Amino acid sequence: MPRLQIFIVSTRPGRKGEAVARWVDERAREHAKFEVEVVDLKEVNLPLLDEPEHPRLRKYQHDHTKAWSARVSRADAFVFVTPEYNYCSPPSLVNAIDFLFHEWTYKPAVFVSYGGASGGILPASMGDLPLDFGTLEKYGCFVGSHAVVILSDKDDMKAVALNLMKFFEDESCGQCTPCRVGTEKAAKLMAGGPWDERLLNELSDAMRDASICGLGQAAPNPLTSVFKYFRDDLERPLKVW
Ligand SMILES: Cc1cc2nc3c(=O)[nH]c(=O)nc-3n(C[C@H](O)[C@H](O)[C@H](O)COP(=O)(O)O)c2cc1C
Numbered sequence: 001m002p003r004l005q006i007f008i009v010s011t012r013p014g015r016k017g018e019a020v021a022r023w024v025d026e027r028a029r030e031h032a033k034f035e036v037e038v039v040d041l042k043e044v045n046l047p048l049l050d051e052p053e054h055p056r057l058r059k060y061q062h063d064h065t066k067a068w069s070a071r072v073s074r075a076d077a078f079v080f081v082t083p084e085y086n087y088c089s090p091p092s093l094v095n096a097i098d099f100l101f102h103e104w105t106y107k108p109a110v111f112v113s114y115g116g117a118s119g120g121i122l123p124a125s126m127g128d129l130p131l132d133f134g135t136l137e138k139y140g141c142f143v144g145s146h147a148v149v150i151l152s153d154k155d156d157m158k159a160v161a162l163n164l165m166k167f168f169e170d171e172s173c174g175q176c177t178p179c180r181v182g183t184e185k186a187a188k189l190m191a192g193g194p195w196d197e198r199l200l201n202e203l204s205d206a207m208r209d210a211s212i213c214g215l216g217q218a219a220p221n222p223l224t225s226v227f228k229y230f231r232d233d234l235e236r237p238l239k240v241w
């Protein structure tokens with residue numbers, strides 16, 4: 001039976017990738033046409049590429065490279081379960097791939113990617129917009145990892161946006177005030193009664209303009225999407241999740 005290796009790419013403490021990989025692992029085992037092996041890059045624990053020769057020559061000098069080569073060689077296909085960091089592949093993935101060459105070649109590979117939820121929310125009526133760079137920005141949205149969440153017409157968009165704002169509050173590293181205080185204040189205002197559009201938009205602008213990184217800059221997107229596209233939900237009382 002061919003062997004499928006499922007890679008957990010994230011090595012981050014508290015990573016979500018393990019849960020996603022578990023789901024992929026279950027699906028692959030149900031399929032029952034592969035021998036499935038989960039490879040956790042955190043456990044593999046490769047150093048940064050430290051081989052002097054190009055891997056195509058296979059003149060590996062370190063035991064960790066020889067062990068990595070033997071492990072990858074025994075696979076016939078790969079699934080990489082990977083997040084996106086700053087619009088790129090995580091360094092753990094690039095490093096693990098760069099260590100080897102022939103071990104990867106002529107084998108099918110699939111990427112299962114997941115990402116943050118700050119790209120904004122669009123109504124179903126705009127479902128035909130091309131999901132690409134440059135096509136969504138004028139609607140106040142953007143693509144990150146190209147992951148899409150489908151919400152139903154039974155979902156309350158205020159509750160969705162509040163849930164996401166609380167997530168960003170939790171994820172904020174706290175280094176800069178507009179993001180640290182802004183996410184907390186926005187979540188409080190959103191949970192506390194009718195939404196004050198002027199105040200929340202002002203707060204969103206401050207977070208966008210003055211946060212250091214993409215997390216704080218994009219955190220208001222779901223909130224401002226509700227003002228733009230889901231005005232009916234604004235009139236209704238907030239449903240609790
Ligand atoms: C350094 C860093 C950069 C990130 N950059 C992006 C990004 O570019 N696109 C995105 O959709 N999510 C991004 N996120 C959010 C991640 O998708 C989210 O934290 C995810 O849970 C990361 O996977 P992990 O928990 O398995 O490490 C980033 C997270 C971190 C820690």
Ligand code: SF4
Nearest residue numbers: 174175176179213216
């Ligand atoms: S914007 Fe980025 S750097 Fe600033 S607090 Fe938020 S997560 Fe930290």
